[in-house]
Amino acid sequence: PDESLLGRLSVSDACGEVASLMKTSWVLTVASRGKRPGGVPKPDDVMKSSLKMLLRRLDAEMRSGKGDIKDAANDQALRLLTNTETVAVVAAENQACGLRESSLKTLRTELAGACKQGKDASKLAQEAVDKLLSEVQALRDRHDADAQVAEQALRQQRMDSHAQSVALHELTMTMQVEKERMEAELGERKPKAKVFKHVLNTVKRLQEQMKEQEVSGTSNRKSQGLLAHTLRALESRASKGLQEALVQMRAIGLVLIESAEEEPLDEFPLSQNIRKKQERHLEAERQFYAALEIEVSKASAEREARKRREAAVLGARLRADLE
Numbered sequence: 001p002d003e004s005l006l007g008r009l010s011v012s013d014a015c016g017e018v019a020s021l022m023k024t025s026w027v028l029t030v031a032s033r034g035k036r037p038g039g040v041p042k043p044d045d046v047m048k049s050s051l052k053m054l055l056r057r058l059d060a061e062m063r064s065g066k067g068d069i070k071d072a073a074n075d076q077a078l079r080l081l082t083n084t085e086t087v088a089v090v091a092a093e094n095q096a097c098g099l100r101e102s103s104l105k106t107l108r109t110e111l112a113g114a115c116k117q118g119k120d121a122s123k124l125a126q127e128a129v130d131k132l133l134s135e136v137q138a139l140r141d142r143h144d145a146d147a148q149v150a151e152q153a154l155r156q157q158r159m160d161s162h163a164q165s166v167a168l169h170e171l172t173m174t175m176q177v178e179k180e181r182m183e184a185e186l187g188e189r190k191p192k193a194k195v196f197k198h199v200l201n202t203v204k205r206l207q208e209q210m211k212e213q214e215v216s217g218t219s220n221r222k223s224q225g226l227l228a229h230t231l232r233a234l235e236s237r238a239s240k241g242l243q244e245a246l247v248q249m250r251a252i253g254l255v256l257i258e259s260a261e262e263e264p265l266d267e268f269p270l271s272q273n274i275r276k277k278q279e280r281h282l283e284a285e286r287q288f289y290a291a292l293e294i295e296v297s298k299a300s301a302e303r304e305a306r307k308r309r310e311a312a313v314l315g316a317r318l319r320a321d322l323e
Contacts, residue, residue: 014057018050029099042097047088130257132318135230138313143307150303151296157293164215169281171206171213173274175227178202179234181268186241193249196242203235 009017025043178199185195204308215224270278
């Protein structure tokens, strides 16, 4: 309170003003549940300062000699006021402690409830997160397993097709060597029947191998058809060359001796054309394996991107369901 204001008021009005201020401070404290608004002093501070000002106001009133108050009456009034002040201070302190404990009890109860709710919510959230992570991880594991199977299937498919191409290439190279061997023998003045017989046996063996060879794909079937046609033509020429060589042998009194084992021939030198084909085949092999790794890597990257997209969609859906 303003002491100058109390000085201008009468004693009874000053007491009323002090009582009003004390009541207001307690009302504000109780309404804010123990939390004083900014700039509002504590109720006990208001009470102490107000009573001190009121005592000074009474002392000033008595010193001024105004009124009919006698010295004995003044002493009695002062003692009464002092006792009243002491009782009021104790009562105010007890009330303040009670209000504080009441507010703290309410706050403790609310805090305990909030803590329990927080723990329950945290437990539910952790369970939800674990479920989400588990399902997303299961999806990734399925994708990884499918990716491994798909990669093996892709490699197997490409290798099977390539193995067919390699087998046809080897048959073609063998046929080419025998063709050049036969043409070289036809150019000799006295062709040897054993050479034509060797070519004819090799051609028949190649035809049997080609029949057993499984072929798929347009390119491989086309190569197989061309090889079969060339082998038939080579077989016809080898048979004709063998007959001509036998005729020449009979003309000079020689006979071809049949044996269970074919007589070995001298190693036939490969032509430049065959060497170039072999080099191109080696280069094609290298390119095939490089292209296979590129294709596998590209397919793996596409599957990885699809796995991430599906995992993100699943995670978003599960999160929305949980929320």
